[in-house]
Amino acid sequence: MQSRESIDLDLGHYFLTLKRRWLPAISIFVATVTLSALSTTLIKPSYEAKGKLLFKSPSFNVVGSNLLPSNSEGAETGDLRSLVSTQNPISSQIEVISSPTLLQRTINELHLKNKKGERLKVEEFEKALTLKIVGGTDVLQITYKSRNPKEAAAVVNKIMNLYLENDILTSRSEAESTRQFMAMQLPKTQAAVHQAEVDLRIFKQKNNVIDLSEEAKTAVANMGNLDSQIDNLKAELNQVTAQTNELRQKVDLNSEQASTVSALSQSPAVQGVLTQLQDTERQLAFQRSRFVDSNPTIVDLEAKKANLESLLQKQIAQTVGSQTTVPSGLLQIGELKQSLIKDFLQSEIQRVALAQKLASLYNSRSAYERRTKIIPQLVQNQRELEQRLEVAQSTYQTLLKKVQELQVAKNKNTANARIIANALLPEKPVVGAKPIILVLGVMFGAFLSTSSVLFLELRDRSLKTLKEVREVFGYTLLGVVPLSASKVRSRHRDLESITPEIAVRDQPHSLTSEMYRMIQANLKFLSSDKVLKTILVTSAVPKEGKSTVSANLAAAIAQLGRKVLLIDADMRSSSQHHLWQLTNVAGLSEVLVGQAQFNNTVCQVMDNLDVLPAGVRPPNPLALLDSKRMASLVEDFSSQYDFVIIDAPPIFLAAEALTVSKMTDGILFVARPGVIDSKSADSAQEILERSGQNVLGLVVNGIVEKNESSSYFSQTKEGWPPRSGYCWRNHDTQNYKILQMESRNGRL
Numbered sequence: 212m213q214s215r216e217s218i219d220l221d222l223g224h225y226f227l228t229l230k231r232r233w234l235p236a237i238s239i240f241v242a243t244v245t246l247s248a249l250s251t252t253l254i255k256p257s258y259e260a261k262g263k264l265l266f267k268s269p270s271f272n273v274v275g276s277n278l279l280p281s282n283s284e285g286a287e288t289g290d291l292r293s294l295v296s297t298q299n300p301i302s303s304q305i306e307v308i309s310s311p312t313l314l315q316r317t318i319n320e321l322h323l324k325n326k327k328g329e330r331l332k333v334e335e336f337e338k339a340l341t342l343k344i345v346g347g348t349d350v351l352q353i354t355y356k357s358r359n360p361k362e363a364a365a366v367v368n369k370i371m372n373l374y375l376e377n378d379i380l381t382s383r384s385e386a387e388s389t390r391q392f393m394a395m396q397l398p399k400t401q402a403a404v405h406q407a408e409v410d411l412r413i414f415k416q417k418n419n420v421i422d423l424s425e426e427a428k429t430a431v432a433n434m435g436n437l438d439s440q441i442d443n444l445k446a447e448l449n450q451v452t453a454q455t456n457e458l459r460q461k462v463d464l465n466s467e468q469a470s471t472v473s474a475l476s477q478s479p480a481v482q483g484v485l486t487q488l489q490d491t492e493r494q495l496a497f498q499r500s501r502f503v504d505s506n507p508t509i510v511d512l513e514a515k516k517a518n519l520e521s522l523l524q525k526q527i528a529q530t531v532g533s534q535t536t537v538p539s540g541l542l543q544i545g546e547l548k549q550s551l552i553k554d555f556l557q558s559e560i561q562r563v564a565l566a567q568k569l570a571s572l573y574n575s576r577s578a579y580e581r582r583t584k585i586i587p588q589l590v591q592n593q594r595e596l597e598q599r600l601e602v603a604q605s606t607y608q609t610l611l612k613k614v615q616e617l618q619v620a621k622n623k624n625t626a627n628a629r630i631i632a633n634a635l636l637p638e639k640p641v642v643g644a645k646p647i648i649l650v651l652g653v654m655f656g657a658f659l660s661t662s663s664v665l666f667l668e669l670r671d672r673s674l675k676t677l678k679e680v681r682e683v684f685g686y687t688l689l690g691v692v693p694l695s696a697s698k699v700r701s702r703h704r705d706l707e708s709i710t711p712e713i714a715v716r717d718q719p720h721s722l723t724s725e726m727y728r729m730i731q732a733n734l735k736f737l738s739s740d741k742v743l744k745t746i747l748v749t750s751a752v753p754k755e756g757k758s759t760v761s762a763n764l765a766a767a768i769a770q771l772g773r774k775v776l777l778i779d780a781d782m783r784s785s786s787q788h789h790l791w792q793l794t795n796v797a798g799l800s801e802v803l804v805g806q807a808q809f810n811n812t813v814c815q816v817m818d819n820l821d822v823l824p825a826g827v828r829p830p831n832p833l834a835l836l837d838s839k840r841m842a843s844l845v846e847d848f849s850s851q852y853d854f855v856i857i858d859a860p861p862i863f864l865a866a867e868a869l870t871v872s873k874m875t876d877g878i879l880f881v882a883r884p885g886v887i888d889s890k891s892a893d894s895a896q897e898i899l900e901r902s903g904q905n906v907l908g909l910v911v912n913g914i915v916e917k918n919e920s921s922s923y924f925s926q927t928k929e930g931w932p933p934r935s936g937y938c939w940r941n942h943d944t945q946n947y948k949i950l951q952m953e954s955r956n957g958r959l
Contacts, residue, residue: 236660243659247652256640257356260363262371263632264351266301301351304628305342308353308374314340317369323362340370350631360637367634378626390617393610400607407600414596418589427586430579437576444572448565455562458555469552469559471531481526488519674889677911680882683892687737689879689908690730692760693723694915713759713790715766716817727760727767730910734879737907744849745875746907747780749859749868751895755883756912758786761858764879769820773853776813778823780871781860782832785825791816798826802844803835809844821852832860837870845874862895869902877907884913 307313311333317323323331341354353370357363414420462469495512502509674680677691714723734743748764750757758781765777778799779787788795793814801807802823813821829835848855857875859868872878878899882892899906 235663239663240656240660243656244649244652247648247655250648250652257358258360258363258637258639259354259356259641260360260367260634260637261632262353262367262630262634263345264353264371264374264628265631266304266349266351266628299344301344301349304374305344305351307377308342308351308370309337309340313370313373313377316373317366320373321362321365321369323366340366351628353634355634356641364634364636371630371633375626375628375630378628379624382626383621386617386621390614390621393614393617397607397610397614400603400610404600404603404607407596407603411593411596411600414592420589420593423586423590423593427583430583430586434576434579434583437572437579441569441572441576444565444569448562448569451558451562451565455555455558458551458558462551462555464552464555469555472552478526480529481523484519484523484526488516488523491516491519674882674887674892675884677884677914679889680884680887680892680911681909683889684880684882684896684909686880686906686909688911689733689737690726690910691914692726692730692756692763692910692912694913713762713766715763715770719770724763724767727763728770730764731767731771734907741876743876743907744853745845745855745857746877746879747857747859747868747872747875748879748881749872750861750881750883751887751891752863753784753861755861755881755886757861757881758790758858760879760881760910760912761856762787762790765820765822765854765856766817768854768856769817772819774851775820775854775856776823776848776852777820778848778855778857779825780836780857780867782825782828782835782867783860783865785828787822787858788824791822793822793824795824795826798824800826800829800832800835802826803838803840804829833865833867833870836867841871842874845871862898863891869898869904872904877905879907879910881910881912884911884915886913 314333314336318331318333318336323336325331325335339356341352341356343352343354344350345352353367355363355366355370357366420426459465464472491512495509495516498506498508498512504510674683681688712718714721715727718724734746737743748757748761758779761777765775769775777787779785780799782800785795785798787793788798791814793816797807797812799812802809802812807826809823812826813823816822835841845855845857855875857871859871862868868878880895880899
């Protein structure tokens with residue numbers, strides 16, 4: 212965001228520009244306003260007729276093959292609806308009313324003609340027609356301007372009637388075409404409904420779906436019951452398993468062996484053979500104690516034993532199977548062990564039964580869990596099928612309903628608008644465009660005048676103010692010299708001042724003289740370690756007043772009692788002899804070539820001030836100035852005088868200034884606003900920097916106070932000239948001190 216100071220500076224610069232270019236600006240402004248005022252007298256009166264249409268929602272609105280909601284579907288009456296949410300639907304009706312077809316029908320039926328008596332064109336008709344929405348309502352105002360009041364009213368009424376007629380015909384046509392299209396779509400929509408029903412039925416049959424939500428609840432409840440039963444059964448199974456293990460340890464048999472032993476102990480045949488075998492073994496043992504083994508009794512008993520053992524094995528095989536091997540010690544057990552084996556077998560049977568029941572419960576739970584996992588997918592599929600069915604049914608019902616509505620709509624004679632105000636015959640002409648033309652003339656005149664001033668400023672590349680000169684050069688500002696009133700008047704008359712004026716000599720108490728004294732004072736403070744004795748005064752282009760500055764500066768220094776020599780080194784266009792009213796028959800050029808002596812050519816014009824004119828112009832001034840003789844003379848002059856000022860040609864006019872400046876202590880550069888342009892200033896600064904010149908500072912000459920954004924001299928002029936007996940060295944006014952301080956700091 213711009214600061215207030217920068218805005219003020221820009222406005223000040225703009226007003227200064229207008230001040231400089233006030234004459235063309237005012238001329239263009241006055242001419243433009245005058246022409247606009249004259250043009251208003253040529254405008255003939257015109258009449259304006261107005262009519263109004265109130266829009267309301269139609270019973271149907273066809274958009275392609277679709278319909279917007281109708282009143283029967285809950286839509287509110289009174290407003291048209293638009294396809295674009297941010298658009299007023301009446302704007303679309305405005306385009307219909309202003310369509311070329313409707314306008315051409317109006318022209319044809321009313322036989323409208325233009326000023327030339329020819330058939331009125333649609334473009335001309337449209338310019339006189341105005342369509343405006345009354346704010347906050349659904350009312351459209353139709354206005355038509357014409358020089359004939361009857362024609363204006365007839366046009367507005369005709370347009371409204373043609374629009375309503377066209378709207379009715381369009382609605383009927385759209386209703387019939389839409390009804391036919393929808394009737395063709397009904398069989399397809401009905402087939403889609405049937406297919407959706409079939410797909411839903413097949414899905415339920417395939418996946419055994421009755422009510423998935425209830426099924427999911429039941430499955431979760433059953434899984435909870437099964438989990439409870441499984442937990443109880445697992446606890447019971449653990450208890451039975453522990454009991455079985457304990458009995459197994461006591462009987463020292465597995466379940467198969469225990470079953471075999473139990474069966475053999477309960478078999479009468481096995482036990483009978485086993486009893487006989489035991490009796491035979493006792494007899495054999497008794498007889499062996501009596502007889503030897505070869506005794507027939509023992510042999511018979513051995514044979515009987517073998518037969519009984521064979522019979523026992525047969526009975527065991529018949530009882531428990533031939534593949535089962537039973538130790539002989541288990542063929543006959545006691546009642547206790549037999550009771551333990553019985554308990555063991557019962558416990559094992561119970562354990563196996565519990566294990567099978569637990570497995571069955573696990574299988575049932577797994578089945579419920581698998582079903583529960585696929586229920587969400589089944590629900591989604593069922594919902595999609597049901598949605599398809601609902602959409603198909605809804606589409607079918609909507610189409611069927613709309614076909615019936617359109618059948619009724621095509622016979623209606625109502626439009627979506629009605630006339631609430633017919634156009635009446637206007638009695639008074641409209642105010643017209645006269646005030647607008649005058650306002651536009653004033654605005655256009657201001658624009659043209661401002662543009663002209665800016666165009667002139669853009670074409671004028673000269674530096675016009677002290678600020679612009681300082682910004683371009685950037686040198687230390689040693690002083691500013693105002694343009695005297697006589698010179699201002701002479702410049703406005705495009706004439707040169709006939710009588711040269713040296714302000715320091717002729718007007719010692721003037722502000723201009725004081726400025727030159729300030730310049731010499733600032734030169735004194737430039738260098739504290741080296742005293743300036745020889746300076747060269749030059750400028751970028753001619754007519755910047757560098758000779759006048761040289762003469763006045765020399766006079767100001769001489770008034771201080773210092774011996775000063777002013778040398779006119781501008782042999783191409785010398786002017787010091789005009790300023791001091793001297794002869795130029797002999798001067799610097801004759802001294803350099805040895806045709807005259809310095810003492811014979813120098814002239815004393817004031818106390819402590821000598822002037823050496825340029826002399827007759829030589830064929831090659833640069834050859835004379837760029838010589839050892841010139842360097843020797845400058846050195847001699849600096850030893851004879853307290854101060855030597857050399858008036859050199861402009862930099863762009865000749866190269867003498869750059870050559871002679873090497874023989875001096877530095878260059879005092881003079882610039883004049885309104886004479887030097889930015890291009891010349893940049894080039895001059897570049898030349899000085901490239902050649903390594905010692906530029907002491909800048910003197911801005913010919914300042915016109917009214918062209919400056921700030922007044923540098925107005926406060927100082929209030930007490931000017933000073934009273935009698937005034938001595939400028941003792942001048943203690945605050946304004947002068949401020950000017951001198953800012954000049955020394957380079958901020959003036």
